[in-house]
Amino acid sequence: MNTRWWQNKVAQPSEAHAERARLQQAQLTKPAGSLGQLEALAVQLAAMQASEQPRLERLTIAIFAADHGVVAEGVSAYPQAVTAQMLANFAQGGAAISVLAQDLHADMQLHALGLATPLGDLAGVRHWQIAPGTANLRRQQAMTPEQCIRAMAAGREVVLQAAGRGCELFIGGEMGIGNTTAACALACALLDQPAKALVGPGTGLNAKGVVHKAAVIDQALALHRPACNEPFDWLCHVGGLELAALVGAYISAAQLALPVLVDGYIASAAALCAARLNPSSRDWWLFSHQGAEPGHAALLAALQAEPLLHLGLRLGEGSGAALAVPLLRQTCLLHNRMASFASAGVARGLA
Ligand SMILES: O=C(O)c1ccc[n+]([C@@H]2O[C@H](COP(=O)([O-])O)[C@@H](O)[C@H]2O)c1
Numbered sequence: 001m002n003t004r005w006w007q008n009k010v011a012q013p014s015e016a017h018a019e020r021a022r023l024q025q026a027q028l029t030k031p032a033g034s035l036g037q038l039e040a041l042a043v044q045l046a047a048m049q050a051s052e053q054p055r056l057e058r059l060t061i062a063i064f065a066a067d068h069g070v071v072a073e074g075v076s077a078y079p080q081a082v083t084a085q086m087l088a089n090f091a092q093g094g095a096a097i098s099v100l101a102q103d104l105h106a107d108m109q110l111h112a113l114g115l116a117t118p119l120g121d122l123a124g125v126r127h128w129q130i131a132p133g134t135a136n137l138r139r140q141q142a143m144t145p146e147q148c149i150r151a152m153a154a155g156r157e158v159v160l161q162a163a164g165r166g167c168e169l170f171i172g173g174e175m176g177i178g179n180t181t182a183a184c185a186l187a188c189a190l191l192d193q194p195a196k197a198l199v200g201p202g203t204g205l206n207a208k209g210v211v212h213k214a215a216v217i218d219q220a221l222a223l224h225r226p227a228c229n230e231p232f233d234w235l236c237h238v239g240g241l242e243l244a245a246l247v248g249a250y251i252s253a254a255q256l257a258l259p260v261l262v263d264g265y266i267a268s269a270a271a272l273c274a275a276r277l278n279p280s281s282r283d284w285w286l287f288s289h290q291g292a293e294p295g296h297a298a299l300l301a302a303l304q305a306e307p308l309l310h311l312g313l314r315l316g317e318g319s320g321a322a323l324a325v326p327l328l329r330q331t332c333l334l335h336n337r338m339a340s341f342a343s344a345g346v347a348r349g350l351a
């Protein structure tokens with residue numbers, strides 16, 4: 001395997017199936033274009049699945065959890081122990097994503113990439129033991145390249161296994177107190193923006209807290225800039241273990257022709273990094289929502305993403321993506337089951 005496997009080729013979704021799906025959409029008993037964004041979505045799904053009958057029944061939701069040394073700088077409204085505590089809550093079925101995953105009959109998986117708080121053996125959690133969280137990115141590089149590559153490979157392995165089991169849509173969720181600071185720093189580096197352009201309250205900092213968080217991010221960017229020449233360097237220096245796992249997962253899914261539904265702010269920062277590492281992988285990703293974190297809009301714009309939902313979400317965990325799944329499933333149903341003008345005996349108009 002190429003040591004930089006994430007640069008390996010990604011095939012394009014099937015243009016022949018896209019064309020057939022466009023013709024199919026034009027036959028359905030509705031004014032042309034009346035299903036708005038859902039029409040293009042059906043075409044995209046048909047092209048990605050190389051199918052005339054796209055379907056999204058088999059769903060994997062993999063949650064990657066990790067801690068962040070930068071919480072020592074007071075950048076989160078919650079204590080670091082919440083990362084491990086929430087992982088236990090995911091496993092016990094009490095978190096938002098647990099409830100949604102169960103309702104969607106999804107295969108939900110929990111991956112602990114690096115926790116600062118011991119969790120013990122908890123049924124259903126896979127421990128990757130890469131590092132006990134990242135180093136404080138305000139003072140040193142968050143991950144060594146080896147740690148970053150191991151986290152990316154964890155994401156890759158999870159996707160390979162999901163694809164092998166017949167998964168039709170992959171959702172990556174994340175949990176990590178402090179990870180909006182890492183995601184924002186990564187986004188600022190990749191978009192060449194100062195922190196104030198993309199920073200936000202995360203779990204709930206007040207205005208003073210957000211100003212402090214922006215200063216921490218700007219200091220980190222200044223510290224690491226001389227050593228960072230490419231997106232991979234930035235991922236190591238200011239990213240996080242769960243961000244790196246998402247990057248690896250998103251690129252691997254594209255390499256395996258497996259559609260992805262990208263979740264919120266942190267997931268979108270990982271997607272931007274993945275797109276910079278392997279631009280054609282972008283063709284395999286859909287985006288569930290634009291959330292409340294102020295920098296999310298800029299990330300989605302840079303990815304030329306048209307998110308489906310605008311609900312002021314800022315939870316993470318893959319929850320926004322899970323909420324969009326029924327809409328995607330019903331988009332497939334409409335495409336596959338609606339009558340045509342000819343079969344229903346409905347007259348066509350001018351459009
Ligand atoms: O996905 C989002 O848009 C989102 C926005 C704000 C916060 N979060 C979640 O909140 C945690 C990070 O927030 P913070 O304030 O500790 O950096 C992390 O576990 C994320 O899943 C998630």
Ligand SMILES: Cc1cc2nc[nH]c2cc1C
Nearest residue numbers: 078082086203315316317
């Ligand atoms: C309670 C809680 C739940 C979360 N889920 C994702 N990030 C989170 C952060 C907190 C604080």
